[in-house]
Amino acid sequence: MLKRLLPLILLTTTMAAQSFQLEETTIAKTQAALTSHKTTCRQLTQAYLTRIAHYDPTLNTVVTLNPQALADADALDKEFAQTHKLRPLQGIVVMVKDNYDTKDLQTTGGSLAMKGFIPTEDAFMVAKLRAAGAIIIAKSNMAEWAFSPYLTESSIAGITRNPYDPTRVPAGSSGGTGASVAANLAEVGLGTDTGNSIRGPASHNDLVGIRPTIGLTSRAGIIPLSFTNDVGGPLARTVADAAAVLxxxxxxxxxxxxxxxxxxxxxxxxxxxxxxKGLKGARIGVVRKYIETPTTDPEIKALTEKAIADLKSQGAEIIDNFTLPDLDRGPQKPTCGGFEYDLNQYLAAHPNAPCKTLAEIIDSGLYLGSIADRLKHAALPAAEATTAHCPDTYHDPRKIAFRDAITQSMDAQHLDALIYPTWSNPPRKVGDLKSPAGDNSQIISPMTGFPAITVPMGFTVNQTLPAGLTFVGRSFSEPELIKLAYAYEQATHHRQPPPQFPKLH
Structure with missing residues (x-):
């Protein structure tokens, strides 16, 4: 796909001023460069297109480039020349996961069964990005139908690789967004998170990822996995940038x-x-359950203990250990539509989609063989396929009880947040589905609707593979979590760019 689009890229364009460093820039620095005329939206966009052309053949993060990206940039430059003011994200180049509707770009959910599908409207979050002046540069690869937290592989684009070691995975399902932002192929990105899929790629790619409170960001126009747990949010290289996108x-x-x-x-x-100084006086609970597992990597454990010490040194009071209440998982047999119902509802709202139901997708055979069983198992008997969607986070009795139990325990101990390693093990090798995975993200936030932020906490395996620390708080506590995560980030500065993808000359 990318090779066919390369003629659209003008490889000879360079930055107007060599003093502006594109790699590892921040939103604040980029917009300062725009206002001081050190660069333009077009030059920024072209520079990212050039990096994509040079580096993405190794990483395979891009499904579809935006052929209008340079024209969009030109329009924003013209606007700035007239107004002398920048919108909140004007000139910021964004990578968008391929399950967000984009009215001018193919949207597939990673599936060949959806190839060529262009929605008639943007997803709400994409429309908000454009209104803020952001430039959508491309749609990023994802785990097909967002099924896998471990691997970013799709029938539409293949396997995405980790920029810190291309023999390893970037996690899933938003691994395309994560790998591209980490390798400076875009400034920031959008992912979605059902159980892990923003926080996992953030941890594996040395990024900041925010899974917002369910209800803070709209799911309208996003291909669903489980509407009860789905939420969209940002992936960025700094807390400040993630907060700005949110x-x-x-x-x-x-x-x-x-x-x-x-x-x-x-x-x-x-x-x-x-x-x-946001950690001073904060009370933080350690979820030691996710540190002391039998398969936790010793280096991850050591990094987490160092992070706890760093939090203390910045004035936080650590409560060790915070014990999670039991989650009653309820009956195993589906009693509601689940993935099939949610997907069919999405497809029904998009009459121009090439497939109208999950059954048609299964019949098409246009999907990875590795997900065939899961797709077929998701198809409910006809009598159940049209039942109402599963109760959302705020109407599911077991989730309400779980959320209330955590909230009550946090309140009793006067806690501002909980922490734990986002993953207890380093990124796996591509193709490895047997060694310990270590995903710790599937329970607390998805089953409560609580927000969570993952921040870099260092490297393992000879200082080459990133690891992340998660902060979790109560519903709509994003301001508090951002304060804590920012203070930790500023005290430690663990973010480092991947050495194999340096500045182009």
């Missing part, structure tokens, strides 16, 4: 009524939370 994409959307809950609970921006 501020731009959040908000009430009538097409996703659960977002009504966010009204009055979310600030317009999070800059007030970017306090380098």
């Amino acid at each position: 501020a731009a994409v959040q908000g009430y959307d009538p097409a996703d009524p659960i977002t009504k809950l966010s009204e009055g609970k979310a600030p317009k921006d999070y800059t007030a939370s970017l306090d380098p």
Whole structure:
């Protein structure tokens, strides 16, 4: 796919001023360069296209380039020349996961069965990005139908690789977004998270990832995996950048009524939370369950203990250990539509989609052989296929009980947040599905709707493979979590770019 699009890329364009460093830039630095005329939106966009052309054949993060990206950049440059003002994300180049609707770009969910499908409208979050002045440069590869937290592989684009070691995985399912942002193929990105899929790629790619409170960002226009747990959010190289993107994409959307809950609970921006002394006086609970597992990698454990010490040194009070309540998983037999119902609802809202139901997708045979059984098992008997979707996070009795139990325990101990290693093991080798995985993200946030932020906490395996630390808080506590994560980030500065993908000359 990318090779066919390379003629669209003008490889000879360079940055106007060599003093502007594209690699590892931040939103603040990029916009300062724009206002001081050290660069333009077009030059920024071209520079990222050039990096994609040079480096993406190794990583395979891109499914579809945006052929209008340079034209979009030109329009933003013209606007700035007239207004002398920048919108919140003007000129910021964004990679968008391929399960977000984009009205001008193919949207496939990673499946060949959806090849060529172009929605008629943007997903709500994508529309908010564009309104903020962001430039969508491409759609990123993902685990097909967002099924895998371990591997980013799709029938539409193949396997995405980890920029810190291309023989390893970037986690799933938002691994294409994660790997591209880590390798500076885009400035920031959008992912989705059902059980892991923002936080896992953040941990494996030395990034900051925010899984927002369910209800803070709209799911409208996102191909679903499990509407009860799905949520979209940012992947970025810094806490400040992730917070800026979150501020731009959040908000009430009538097409996703659960977002009504966010009204009055979310600030317009999070800059007030970017306090380098934000850990002073904070009370943080350690979920030691995710540190002391028999298969936890010793280096991950050591990094986590060092992170705890770093939090203490910045003035946090550590409560060790926070014991999780039991989660009653309930009956195993499906009693609601689940993936099939949610996907069929999405497809019904998109009459131009090439397949109209999960059954048609299965019949097409256009999917990875490795997910065939899961697709078929997701197909409910005809009598159940049209039942209502599963109860959402705020109406499922067992999730309510679990959330209330955690909240009550946090309240009793006066805790501001919980922490644990995002993954207890380093990224696996591509093709390895047997060694310990170590995903710790599937329970607390998905089963409560609570927000969580993953921040880099160092490297393992001869200082080559990233690891992440997760902060979890109560519903709509993003400002507090951003404050804690930012203070930790500023005290430690663990983010490092992947050495194999340096600045181009």
